[in-house]
Amino acid sequence: MKKYIYLSAMVIAMSLAACAPSEVEDLFDESAAARLDNAVNNYTEYFKKDGGRWLMQYFANADEEGVNFILNFKNDGSVEISTQNVNVGDGTFQSDVSLWQVVADYGPVLSFNTYNKVFHEFSSPQSDGTGHGGDYEFIIIGTEDNQAHLRGKKTGIDIIMTRLGSDVAATDADYFAAYTAKRAKAFNARLTDYVLTTANGKRYICNDVSTMLWSFYPEDGTLLDNGEYMNAIMTLDGLRFMQPLDFVTEYNENDVPLQNFKFQDDGSLLCTDDGASLITGPAPVDALQQTTVTWTFNASGFGGEFATAYTDLVAQCKEAPFKQTFNWMQLRMYQGKFGIYFKNGRYTGNIYLGIERIDGNTVKFIFDPNDDASFDANGKTHYTRLEAMQRMLSLLTSTEFTLSSESVMVPNPMVGTSKANSANSFTIGFQ
Amino acid sequence: MKKYFKYISALALVAMVSMSLSSCSEKGMGETIFPDVSDELDPNSYTYKFDKWLKANYLDVYNLDFQYRLQDNETNMYYNLEPATLTNAIDLAVLAKYMWFDIYEEVTGSKEFVKMYGPRILMLVGSPAINPQSGTIIVGLAEGGIKVTLLHVNSMNPLDIYGLNSDYFHTMHHEFTHILHQTKSIPREFQLLSLGRYDPINWQDRKSTVVHSLGFVTPYASSEIREDFAETCANYITLTDAQWERIWLEAGRGYVTDGNEDSDEMSNLNYYCFYYFENNDATKDENKKYANENQVVEQEDGTYILRNQYQRGVAPITTGEDGKRYDANGALCDAQGFVLNSSGARIPITVFEVEDADGIDGVQMLETKINLARNWFREQWGIELDDLRNAVQSRLQSFDASTLEDLRQQVYGQQ
Numbered sequence: 120m121k122k123y124i125y126l127s128a129m130v131i132a133m134s135l136a137a138c139a140p141s142e143v144e145d146l147f148d149e150s151a152a153a154r155l156d157n158a159v160n161n162y163t164e165y166f167k168k169d170g171g172r173w174l175m176q177y178f179a180n181a182d183e184e185g186v187n188f189i190l191n192f193k194n195d196g197s198v199e200i201s202t203q204n205v206n207v208g209d210g211t212f213q214s215d216v217s218l219w220q221v222v223a224d225y226g227p228v229l230s231f232n233t234y235n236k237v238f239h240e241f242s243s244p245q246s247d248g249t250g251h252g253g254d255y256e257f258i259i260i261g262t263e264d265n266q267a268h269l270r271g272k273k274t275g276i277d278i279i280m281t282r283l284g285s286d287v288a289a290t291d292a293d294y295f296a297a298y299t300a301k302r303a304k305a306f307n308a309r310l311t312d313y314v315l316t317t318a319n320g321k322r323y324i325c326n327d328v329s330t331m332l333w334s335f336y337p338e339d340g341t342l343l344d345n346g347e348y349m350n351a352i353m354t355l356d357g358l359r360f361m362q363p364l365d366f367v368t369e370y371n372e373n374d375v376p377l378q379n380f381k382f383q384d385d386g387s388l389l390c391t392d393d394g395a396s397l398i399t400g401p402a403p404v405d406a407l408q409q410t411t412v413t414w415t416f417n418a419s420g421f422g423g424e425f426a427t428a429y430t431d432l433v434a435q436c437k438e439a440p441f442k443q444t445f446n447w448m449q450l451r452m453y454q455g456k457f458g459i460y461f462k463n464g465r466y467t468g469n470i471y472l473g474i475e476r477i478d479g480n481t482v483k484f485i486f487d488p489n490d491d492a493s494f495d496a497n498g499k500t501h502y503t504r505l506e507a508m509q510r511m512l513s514l515l516t517s518t519e520f521t522l523s524s525e526s527v528m529v530p531n532p533m534v535g536t537s538k539a540n541s542a543n544s545f546t547i548g549f550q
Numbered sequence: 551m552k553k554y555f556k557y558i559s560a561l562a563l564v565a566m567v568s569m570s571l572s573s574c575s576e577k578g579m580g581e582t583i584f585p586d587v588s589d590e591l592d593p594n595s596y597t598y599k600f601d602k603w604l605k606a607n608y609l610d611v612y613n614l615d616f617q618y619r620l621q622d623n624e625t626n627m628y629y630n631l632e633p634a635t636l637t638n639a640i641d642l643a644v645l646a647k648y649m650w651f652d653i654y655e656e657v658t659g660s661k662e663f664v665k666m667y668g669p670r671i672l673m674l675v676g677s678p679a680i681n682p683q684s685g686t687i688i689v690g691l692a693e694g695g696i697k698v699t700l701l702h703v704n705s706m707n708p709l710d711i712y713g714l715n716s717d718y719f720h721t722m723h724h725e726f727t728h729i730l731h732q733t734k735s736i737p738r739e740f741q742l743l744s745l746g747r748y749d750p751i752n753w754q755d756r757k758s759t760v761v762h763s764l765g766f767v768t769p770y771a772s773s774e775i776r777e778d779f780a781e782t783c784a785n786y787i788t789l790t791d792a793q794w795e796r797i798w799l800e801a802g803r804g805y806v807t808d809g810n811e812d813s814d815e816m817s818n819l820n821y822y823c824f825y826y827f828e829n830n831d832a833t834k835d836e837n838k839k840y841a842n843e844n845q846v847v848e849q850e851d852g853t854y855i856l857r858n859q860y861q862r863g864v865a866p867i868t869t870g871e872d873g874k875r876y877d878a879n880g881a882l883c884d885a886q887g888f889v890l891n892s893s894g895a896r897i898p899i900t901v902f903e904v905e906d907a908d909g910i911d912g913v914q915m916l917e918t919k920i921n922l923a924r925n926w927f928r929e930q931w932g933i934e935l936d937d938l939r940n941a942v943q944s945r946l947q948s949f950d951a952s953t954l955e956d957l958r959q960q961v962y963g964q965q
Contacts (some may be wrong), residue, residue, distance in 0.1 A: 197596040218596065218636065224623055232619035234635040234676045234704055248680030252630060256622055263692040272622065273630075 132362030153483045156225045162221040162259055166229070166449055173267075174294075178276045178361045178460070179241040179253030184331030185352025185361065187298065188238060189283065189291045192219060192416045198231065200238045203295035206251070209543075212292045213237050229269060230256045254278075276361065298355055302329075305353070305386060307529045309411045309549065310401055314338075317377075318395035321370035325398065357381035358388055358398075359409070371396060386528040402479040403522035403530045412549050413460070414453040417532065420546025424514055431507035436463050436528070437448045440504065459512075461501070470512065475520055481538070486516040514543060601639055603961045607647055608672070612665045615674040616643055625699070629679040634703040639674050640699065641708040642718065644957035646672065649715075649945060650722040657937045667730060676704035686754050690721030692728040692871075711949040715788050717730040719942065724784035728776065734930045736779045740922045743915065750774050755816035759823065762800040764908060765915025782919045783927075787939045801913045804906030808840055824854060826901045830861045842872070846901050855898035861889045 149157070166173070178185045186206075191199040201214035217235035222228050230297050231238055232255070254271030257278055261268045265282035270454035288294035306313075306329040313325040315335065322338040331351045336342045347366045352359050359425035363376030371377060380388035390396035400406070407414060421429045429448075436445040443464025451460050458471035471493050473485030487493050488509075494502060502508050518539035524530030532548030585779065588662035591601050600618075608614040625631055634642075654664045660897035669692070678701050679688040691699040700721060707713055716829040747764055749756065753773035766772040771781035789797070811819065831837050846854045863877025867887050870876050875883045883889055888896045906912075924935040 193596070195594055195596040217633075220618060220619065222621060224621070230619075230621065232621060232633050233639065234633045239676070242630065243632040244680050246680070248630065248685070250630055250680035255620075273627065314880050367915065419878045 138358075152470045155226070158227045159221045159223050162229070162262070164226050165262060166219075166221070167194055168284065169282060172285070173280045174283050174287075176279045176281075176353060176359055177241065177253070178271075178274075178278065178350065178352065179251035180274065180276075181350060181361060182332070183251060184350055185359070186194075186241065187295075187352065189218075189294060189353060190280070193289070196220070198235075199291075199306035200231075200235050201291040201295070202237050203299065207237055207240050212295050213224075214291065222256075224256070224272075225258070227259045228256050228272065229259055229267075232256075279359065290394040291432035294355070296373045298353075301355055301382075302353055304526065305382070305388075305528045307400075307531065310406060310529060310531075311409055311411060312401045312405060313398060313528075314401065315364075315367070315377075315398050316432060317367055317370045318393055318397065319370055321367070323367060323443060333360070335364070338486075338525050357391070363392075365398075368401050386526045388528075400526065400530060403524055404479060404482050406530050406533070407450065407482070407522065408457060408474060410452050413449050413453075414533070414547035414549055416450070417546040417548060418447075420532070420534075420544075423537075423540060423542035425545050427512070427545050428507050428510040429515060432511060434507060435505045435507050441466065441501075459498075459515075461498075463501065466497050466501070468499075468501050469495040470502055472506075472516070481519050481521050482535075484516045484518045486512055488512070515545075517544075597620075597636065599637055599964045600636070600643070600961055602616070602964060604643060607960075608643075611661055612651065612668055613670060614668060615671045617671060618643070618677060619896065620673075623856050624673060625675065626679065629681075631679060631701075632676040632704065634674040638676075638703050638706055638708070640958070640961050641954070642674060642706065644960055645708065645714060645954075646700075646722060648741040648953075648957055649719045649942065650726070653945070654933075657933060663931075663933070667733060667745055668726070669696060669698040669729060673697060673699045674703045675699060675701040678702040682803060684754075690725050692725035698722070698725040698729070709951055711946055712790070715727050715942075715946055718787045720784050723787050723942075724780045725939075727780040727783040730931065731776065731779060734926075736775060737926050739924075740779060740919060741775050742914060743919060743922075744772075744775075744778060747910075748772055748774050748778070752816050755818075756806075759800045759803070760805045761819050762797050762916075763803055763805055763906060763910070765801070765910050765912045767797065767916060767919075779921070779923065782916075783923045784924065785835040786920050787942050788937060790922050790943065795922045797916070798913055801916055802869070802906070802909070804904040804913075806840065806904045806907075823904050824901045825904055826856055826899050828898070828899075830899055840904075841901060854901035854903070856901055859899045860896040861899060863887050863889050 126463045149218065171190075171194075173190045175188040175190055176185055177188055179335070186202060186204050188542050189201045192198070192266070195285045196218055198219040199214060201212065202211045204210065205295045207213050213236070215235045215237045217231060217238070218233040220232060222230050222232075236302045239255055241251040242255040245251075252274065252456050253274050253278070256272040257269035258272055260270050260277075267280040269278040269280060271278060283294075288297060308329040310329075311326050313328050314322040315325050317323075323335045324338055324342075326334045326342075331353065333349050333351055334342060335347045335349070336345045347364070349360045349362065349364060351361065358380045360378050363378040365376060367423070368374050368376050371393055373393065375393040377392055379391045380396075380398060381391050383389050386400075388398040390398075401409065402537050406412065416429075418429065435441075436443050441463060443466060446462040446464070448459060448461040451458070453460070453469075456469075456471050457474050458469055460469050461467065470486070475483040475485060477483055488502065490498070502512065518537045520535040520537055522530075522533055522535050532546050535545045535547070537543035557949045591598055591605065594938060595601065604616045604618075608616045608848075616637070618634055620631065620633035622631065651661075651664050651668070654668075655661050679691075680686075681688075687702075691697075691701075693699075700718060702717065706717065729960075744765060749772050753769050756769040756772055758769055761767075761769050761772045764772065766778060766781075767785045768781050771778040771785075800823075805821045805823050806825075807819045807821050809819040820842075822842050824841040824843065824846050826839055826841060828837040841856060846856055847857050848854055862946075863875075863881055863883035864879050865877070865885050865887075867875050869875050875885065875887075877883050877887070877889065881889045884896065891897050920935075927933045927935045
């Protein structure tokens with residue numbers, strides 16, 4: 120008998136406990152599925168609003184430069200995607216229309232789920248099954264009014280999307296035309312040794328910047344011993360590395376990881392993460408001595424006594440004994456020797472100079488006319504027989520010169536101004 | 551009294567449990583947690599006409615979700631895949647219906663067969679699934695009778711009906727066969743026919759000619775029993791008469807390799823179905839050489855000769871007193887030193903067929919497999935395999951650009 124009473128009591132107690140109204144308020148007003156559905160709808164509207172025009176800074180993998188896509192999300196579920204990239208078509212501006220959706224996956228996911236010849240080039244398996252290895256589905260990590268933080272679903276690579284107003288560029292093609300021009304102005308494949316200077320003055324030498332596959336080594340180290348690598352993407356506004364440059368963090372104030380840089384008025388790139396670290400091009404004195412660049416004197420860019428000397432030089436070349444039309448004169452570092460390289464009709468010659476760096480912008484050229492090592496044969500003949508050439512060398516080597524350029528990224532063209540007489544100047548540049 | 555109390559207690563228990571359950575249902579079990587998904591299509595959608603056509607022709611009729619938008623959680627994440635183009639998705643949607651679903655409707659007399667046994671999901675993928683390690687390429691998948699995935703859609707040329715037949719319609723019938731045999735087993739006799747001759751690892755390196763002689767319709771058929779069955783059925787339905795003539799020819803031949811099957815990479819082995827003796831000299835073993843069919847010409851009497859190669863005279867070639875040239879054996883030769891027959895023509899190099907030494911009559915084996923498949927379709931499904939084949943071949947032969955335009959108009963021509 121007792122066991123029935125106990126059993127009944129136990130069941131009643133358990134039933135009541137199980138069915139008692141919860142005293143804890145629901146944490147959310149809606150079910151998880153309903154919340155996800157709302158999120159999908161909200162994000163869909165978020166991407167479409169204000170014209171639905173976005174710039175996506177896309178990385179397919181860690182070994183390739185980032186790719187800029189402009190996405191125009193339409194109300195009808197289509198998206199027009201454009202880019203200008205060497206891997207897409209013939210490398211010129213390309214555009215294609217396909218479909219997009221925000222889908223409910225593990226969470227809201229932005230998916231480009233029909234083929235777009237511009238966009239899916241980077242997620243195609245190509246012929247080897249791997250291709251570029253990029254994503255076409257992105258987990259939405261977070262959003263602000265005009266910026267979305269996405270994460271590639273397969274690669275886990277962080278992708279930033281920024282809303283573009285019509286004031287940025289009238290058309291997508293205009294954007295990429297402006298982008299191409301700005302990139303050429305900021306990064307030149309023939310220049311090496313860009314400089315990253317951290318907040319406390321630690322300097323890193325940066326190379327392969329024009330390919331956006333940056334290498335770094337501390338100025339007091341070597342690439343072989345201390346080299347680091349990071350791919351990047353440039354936009355009209357600045358530059359973003361795929362991941363923070365952890366290797367410089369220890370030298371940075373407050374241990375702020377460096378990843379995002381913004382173009383300044385002078386063309387340099389200021390880190391927006393710490394507000395202090397700066398990327399600049401090689402200093403003019405360094406650029407002048409780079410073996411990858413030959414600096415040609417601008418015939419109409421001479422000032423003061425230089426202009427007269429150059430005019431006389433051209434005139435004297437037309438007379439005996441040369442009777443040639445003077446073509447050009449260059450400064451170059453070639454086979455370990457720095458100097459003037461010229462072409463006078465059928466003659467080319469070298470006149471070698473020493474170069475002394477006074478500071479980042481000041482240089483002194485050194486020349487000893489009594490040393491046969493200062494010329495090659497044609498160089499000596501031209502120097503000996505052309506008074507104007509002697510004058511030109513004298514002007515160039517008698518004082519220090521301040522080298523300057525309008526761009527701190529690509530010092531091209533560069534103006535050399537005599538410190539003794541600022542009227543005396545020359546302009547050099549490279550193609 | 552004890553007895554009544556027992557009943558009362560039991561009633562109390564039932565009552566309490568009932569109360570508990572009704573209490574639970576009041577609180578939260580009434581509505582689905584999943585949001586309502588409207589089946590109304592948005593007329594302003596970029597894909598409204600296509601979606602409307604899919605709903606009318608696949609979802610409503612076959613309860614089939616035609617997924618042309620790729621979601622990678624629906625795929626094997628091991629592979630890098632790209633979505634299908636919308637244009638090709640539309641073409642494949644109408645063509646799949648025309649060459650697959652409508653075929654079964656025509657043969658069975660209703661849509662019910664495919665509705666009952668057909669897949670619930672047909673998914674398109676733009677690229678093939680390429681295994682980066684092995685290089686193998688997947689162009690179609692069937693999963694548990696539920697889903698068929700067609701890949702490589704972005705490479706299709708909708709006007710190349712025979713290319714489509716090879717790449718897609720074959721895949722559709724192959725995958726549908728998988729679905730059918732997942733419902734009713736592959737005949738046991740079929741399962742025993744090629745036992746021990748399957749190669750699930752290196753099938754892709756096998757030559758099609760060689761597997762034909764082993765009684766497999768394709769190298770993939772030689773990978774495992776289930777693929778053998780699906781390939782046999784799909785190829786019987788979709789291959790043209792000319793393609794089958796080729797298979798019968800190759801299935802009846804013997805093959806030999808000049809490499810080492812035990813030690814060489816299978817992909818590096820060359821197989822030959824002909825041999826000859828250099829200069830027609832069979833006296834020395836080292837003169838025996840192998841040839842493939844491209845090097846050989848079949849003569850009217852059914853014998854074979856080597857293409858553009860003739861018997862040379864044995865040096866030295868000398869000029870006889872009659873002014874004619876003779877080789878060291880006294881055979882008449884022409885100015886270039888080739889031996890001439892009594893008619894004054896050069897003597898071709900005789901070619902012989904390699905003996906079929908694999909112990910299998912490839913033709914008979916293939917015929918047996920097809921017959922078993924034919925019987926299985928008839929007995930298990932009430933369908934004549936030959937009717938399927940005839941319907942497919944008829945549509946293949948009559949297909950032209952206007953057929954495709956008419957099919958497209960089903961989508962684009964809607965209001």
